[in-house]
Structure formats: C-alpha cells, structure tokens
Amino acid sequence: MTSSRKVGFLQGLRYHGGSPMLTWMLHRITGVGILLFVGLHVIASFLMQQFGSDFATSMNIVYESWAFQVIISFFVIFHALNGLRILALDIWPQLQKYQHEALWLEWIVILPVYGLAVYFLVSTGLTGT
C-alpha cells in the first residue's frame, strides 16, 4: 500500500532536498523552456519562409533582442553542463558519493562561461552591433 503522492507545489519546495533537488528542478524547467523556444522558433521560421507573416516577424524580433538571448543562453548553458554532470554520474555511478563536489564544480564552470556570454551579449546589445 503506497502513501498518497498528492503534495502541493509549495509544500514540495519545503522538502529538504537541498541543491541536488533544486538542480533537478532547474534542469526540468530549462529543458521545457528550451523546447518551447525551439518549437516556436521553428514554426515562426517556417511561417516567415513561406508567408512572411507578421506573427513570424514579431516572434523573431523577440528572439533577436539581447534580453531574450541573455535568458535563453542561461537555459542552454545550464541544461547542457548539468546534463554532462548527469551523464558522467550515469556512466560512473561510483562517483555519486561526490555529488556535492560535482555540483560545486558545475557552478564553477557555468558561471564564468555564462558570464562571458552575458558580457558580450549585453555589450553588443547596448552599443548596437
């Protein structure tokens, strides 16, 4: 007999999962976010190619804005580097006792890479390519 799994979202957030749980949540959120972006971008490109529609033009204006690109590059960089950590821990499960160190290493890699991308995106965005 299993216990009920019906837990509210905010109640679930209070679970003491720590950074591994938050990393898992962020991986899912960024994953779905990337899928939404890619899906809409594909459809907008198709409409632009075939019909030159206004919807496609307005979507592309959003995508080409530097603010959007700053957000989406975080999604992609985080999802890719976190995915690499998951892949490494799946190939070598004996490394799972170093979970916390792996998470620290991951952020130490993500922050400079993302910081560099943001610096160039903002500087070209504010000065106008």
Place this chain on the structure above:
Amino acid sequence: MKARMVQPGLSFEYSMWIFTRFSGAALILLGLFGMTSALVMGARTQMDLPAVLRWTFFPNPNHVVNTNIPDVTLGWANAFWQIIQILIVFFGISHGVNGLRMVAEDFIGRTFSRPLLRGTLFMLWIFLLMVSVYVILAS
C-alpha cells in the same frame, strides 16, 4: 522487503533513457564542431559573438547572413551543413519531446490517459521534425 519490479530486457523506457544520454552528448559535440568550424572559416574577424552563438546552436546560413562573411554560399550554405542541421534537429527534438514525456508522465502516471499522452507527444515529435527539416532544406 518487497523486491522492486524491474522490466527485464530492452523496454521502451530503458531505450529512451539510453537515447537521452546519447543524444544529449551528441548535441554538445555537434555544437562544438560547428563552433570550431566557424572559427576555422574565419568567424573571429567576420562576425560578433551572438552570431557565433547562433551558428553554434544551429548552423543555418540565415543565422549568419547579417555578418561580414564575404560570401555565405561558400562554406556556410551547403549540403554538408544541411545534413549537420538535420542531425541536430533529429537529436534535439527527440531529446526534448522525450523529456517532455518524462515530465508529463510524472504528473499523469500509469492511468488510462498515458497512451493518449504518448500519442499526442508522438504527433508533436513528427510535426516538429517535418517542419524543421522543411525549413532547413528550403533555407
């Protein structure tokens, strides 16, 4: 202690688990390959970082048309890059739709609506694949 029920052999979920890892690694490698090729072809002096990023995420010539590349059709807009784009699109869309399936199944569970969910996601997968391959070949 009751033993956990594990599906023997190669089940759908086990194959998708393997495919997710494989496709994720393939996407990263394809992106790195694209970025390296761009730098070899002269991107350092021909375009700014956002254009390099756009090419890295998806090597489509429309991503680099507003740059200082002298002729986009030489080296940037050819069948080789179309094939790379199709590979990225296949791995990416499959990886993404499978991820969506995993997240949705965590909320929906093993009820009668699971085949409905899988059917809808299958159609979404096919739709996105067809539209993106069309866009690639018509670019």
